[in-house]
Amino acid sequence: MIFIYLLSGLFLGFGQGANALSNIFGTAVETRMITFRKAALIASIFIVLGAVIEGSGPSGTLGRLGSIDALGGAFTVSLAAAAAIFVNVRMGIPVSSSQTIVGAIIGWNVFSGRLTDLHSIAIIGGSWVGSFLLAAGIAALLFYAFQYWINHSKMHLLVQDLVVRYAIVIVGAFGAYSLGANNIANVVGVFVHVSPFKDLNLFGIFQFDGVQQLYILGSLSIVAGIYTYSRRVIRTVGKDLFELSPVTALVAILAEAIMLFLFSSQALHRFFLKAGIPPIPLVPVSSANGIIGAIMGIALAKGGKNIRFNVLGRISLAWITAPLMAFLFSFVALFIVQNVFEQTVRQPVIYTFNRITVEEIKEQGFDTAALATVNGRSFDSEQSLYKELKAQNLYDRQQLMDIIAITQEYPMQVNTAALRLKGLHKGFTPQQWKALQQLDEHTFTHKWQLKQTLAEDESWSTIAKPGTELEKSYNSKIESTLELLYKSFYYTPKKNK
Incomplete structure (x- = not known):
């Protein structure tokens, strides 16, 4: 049954793939600096790598926005988000899965009688605006830098063209990697705690745990979307909004790639924390916002002429209506799945x-x-x-x-064997794992009871009054790990006859 439920997440990945290539290589394809087939191949490889190697960072914020507690609910939410993307892709408008999945999760919250975390909405909404402005600012600065380089370079035009082509490939690969790391949580993040895959060992060289296999499957669905439906959106991004030259196409791709990296890199996040610098939040951001922001930054740096405001208005309107559309699809679909197909979309709480x-x-x-x-x-x-x-x-x-x-x-029974079977045990420190094993088969009625019991061990205790960003990040990581335990250990109590 889990594989049937996973189909909606894969459909969501398919829709995201239809947008992904246009957001990464759309400008380069339309300026004929790279062919569609080569762009699709490069994007596919590096999206998979980004998802598998660094895909867990941004998933925590979505989990705090709405904790979907039933597989039927996760299936329906993913389906609603995918449907909203598909409608916009059919119209040639780039939207992101991070926009539609948020709307769909809020729809589940309303349907289930749950409260929506306004703080998480503020973080995610702020990141959408921030990613647009950040990409625009980076693109404008890069445009001036590249313009200076071109004006003062003695490089032959043919050599310059070759350098730009190779740079587009390298930067596009970097952008695809960052996109895979940042957005895979939207595709299969809700299925992590019920991953049906066991640890896989290939030839004694490569080892993939259950979560990594889930991310691979999700990223492959993105690849399918790239090869089948992305051409329709490429023209809107690469040509209809603003005419780009090969060099400005490179600038747009580089600005978007940097923006995605800033919002998805766990290593950079840790570096900022250790340096005492307020970090950029690890949240799934819109690659569509990034590339459109980058193009607008270039356009404004060139004087703001020749911007097709009718196209910009159509895209901007879609960014507002897409989450609302996903919210409506989610609410209606949840009602149908629960009452017509008699599937559990929420656990009674x-x-x-x-x-x-x-x-x-x-x-x-x-x-x-x-x-x-x-x-x-x-x-x-x-x-x-x-x-x-x-x-x-x-x-x-x-x-x-x-x-x-x-x-x-929230009835739970500690079951470390289930965690090991799904490969989730690798996310704990040895001391945390030992403390968990000592509680095997213990039952708890409330989340705070499990939290307090685990906190008796130093490895599970949070800092009472965190003063630095590093201490706040430590507490946040403990809370995210506990949320995974809650979902993994939950069981439906038997009703008394």
């Missing part, structure tokens, strides 16, 4: 105020006297509980979210 949860709320420093109206009660909707507590005007939004998280019933 109960929020209970009893002695255990109220004591924990008090332990966390909250005034429990204000909970008298809900004490002893249970809620089956996060939104309804939030509205009732908010009406008292005694807690801010973050405090309400913390209280709701404490009361959530």
Whole structure:
């Protein structure tokens, strides 16, 4: 059944592939600096490499935006996001899976009665705007640098043309690698904790764990989209918006590649943290935003003439409507899948105020006297509980979210064998893994109970008051790892007859 559910993620990858080549090599193909076949081959190879080697970085932010807890829900959300991309690709408009997957996840949140993390929306939305502006700024600076080089270079025109062609291949490969690392989380990220693949050893040389095999499968679906549907979007990006020369095509590709690298490189993220510099968030950004931003940066650097504003307006409108379209598709599709096909799209979640949860709320420093109206009660909707507590005007939004998280019933049983089978055990330190093994077969009713039990071991404890960006990043990594455990250990309790 898992393979059937995976099809929607692969369809999403197919749609992303239709956009990918235009975003990476569209300008170069339209200026005839590289053929479509060569561009497709280079992009395919390096997208797969980027996904497998460095594809786990940006997935955490999407997980915080909405924690989809049922395979049927993950299937439907991926399908809705893919459908929204497909509609836009048919019209020749470049949109990104990061735009549509966010809209589809919010649709699941609304359908399931869950709250949407506004902080994550702000980070992701800000990254879309930031990626556009960053790519435009980088492209403008590179344009002036290349213009100076050309004006002062004594290189023969034929040699210059050859250098530009080779540079396009190298930079395009770099951009494809960064795209694979940044966007593979959109394609199969929701299936990581249920990966059906076991560790694979090829000839005793190459070893791929279950998650890496999942990323390979997802990246291959992107490759399929590149070879079958990307031609339609290439013209919009490479020619219709603004006429580019071979050199400016190289500038656009390089600016986009740098932007994607900044938002996806875990090594660069760690370097910034160690240097005490606020890092760029590891979030899936839109490669479409990047290439369009780069083209606009070049156009403005050249004086702003010959920009086809009707094409720009059509693209900009699609960036707004694509997430809304995915939201609508997701909400309607979830209703159909749940009620017509009788598939589970969300796990039933109960929020209970009893002695255990109220004591924990008090332990966390909250005034429990204000909970008298809900004490002893249970809620089956996060939104309804939030509205009732908010009406008292005694807690801010973050405090309400913390209280709701404490009361959530989420039955789990520790099963390290399942983690090892899926290859997920490689993501833990030896000390963390040892602490987990000591809890094998232990059951927990609430997430915070498992978190506190693990925190008794130093390797699982977070820093109480993180002061530096490095300490904040450490805590964030622990929280992301715990989220993986919650999903992996969850089980549906048997109903009493």
